[in-house]
Amino acid sequence: MPSDSLGQQRRRITTLAWILALSVALLTATVSALMIGSVPVTPADALRIVVSRMVGPPEDPPWSATIEAIVWEVRLPRVLLAVAVGAGLAVCGTALQAMVRNVLAEPYILGISSGASTGAAAAIVLGWGGGILGDHPLQAMAFLGAVAASLVVYGVARTSGQLTSIRLLLAGVAVGYALNAMTSFLIFAAGDAEGARSVMFWLLGSLALAEWGTPLLLCGIVVVVTVTLLTARGRTLDVLTLGDETAASLGISPHRTRTVLLLLISLTIGLIVAASGSIGFIGLIIPHLARRAVGVNHGRVIPVAALMGALLMVLADLVARTVLAPQELPIGILTAMLGAPLLLILIRRLHAHRS
Secondary structure (H helix, E strand, O other): OOHHHHHHHHHHHHHHHHHHHHHHHHHHHHHHHHHOOOOOOOHHHHHHHHHHHHHOOOOOOOOOHHHHHHHHHHHHHHHHHHHHHHHHHHHHHHHHHHHHOOOOOOHHHHOHHHHHHHHHHHHHHHOOOOOOOOOOHHHHHHHHHHHHHHHHHHHHHEEOOEEOHHHHHHHHHHHHHHHHHHHHHHHHHOOOHHHHHHHHHHHHOOOOOOOOOHHHHHHHHHHHHHHHHHHHOHHHHHHHOOOHHHHHHOOOOHHHHHHHHHHHHHHHHHHHHHHHOOOOOHHHHHHHHHHHHHOOOHHHHHHHHHHHHHHHHHHHHHHHHHOOOOOOOOHHHHHHHHHHHHHHHHHHHHHHHHO
8 A cells, every 4th residue: 555545544544533532522521511510410310301302301300390401401502502612713713724824823813803892892881782683682793793893804904806814914903903992992981880890701701691592503503514614625725825826826716715714704703702702712722733633634624623622612611610609700711721821832842843
């Protein structure tokens, strides 16, 4: 067997092994998240409650209605949202790093998160969107802010029909700083201390708003579609990392591809931030860990990154709601505490490798 074919086969086996191991770990973390809390639940009861809700309740359930409500109405939506948020941030970060050819890029560098935060701050402090945007004005305003920010970034970065990586980065950073200043002004101008505290909690990220409904459904569907599309277009991402001239010579339009990716990432990040607030470092760190695990081929990196991101987010949310119980710690604090040291280690190893 040729050495290239043997190497590809080994990489496929390694990728499948990682996917299997991460899937088992994610399932274990999910069951643990359903069990652990101020009210403990046994693994058997947690699984039976979920199954009974899906196929039909037994005539005489051995668990109380309170336990069932805690598992089904409170903890399970949080776990599912954590899976969607973690997977979405991880794959968007992977795609963005390939799109702009910068290993330090992350989803929030495009200013989309800042737009969502400004929209949410306006909803909390000024009461915008109440009675107009339905039952979820906070999430709706956050999503509209994300869409507006992405449109501004696109308009600024696109010149002469072209969308270059450097202009995209610069436009995203500039728009992000401007929107962060606007959000800070809203916090400073808020007459209600509780409103300002709510905005700060939103800026640090939380899954406390998770519930069965449209935001969770939309976030889940869009993340699944995004992971599927990016996995299928893994070769395109591989080519983008080689530079615009190489991509054009291989029949791929880098400007058109970046536009499509920007739209997809903007939609995904907008929905994620609208549902969970700003949660940093997942989209920056996980792509590096996934590439170290299975190589640089994005067809393999994307699914592994999605599982890694989902697993990390489920575990982080579990710690966030239990470590200071009954208070809840903003999840963005935990991801920053974990992500910053990992980033420093990666930078050290990258420097040592290049030396």
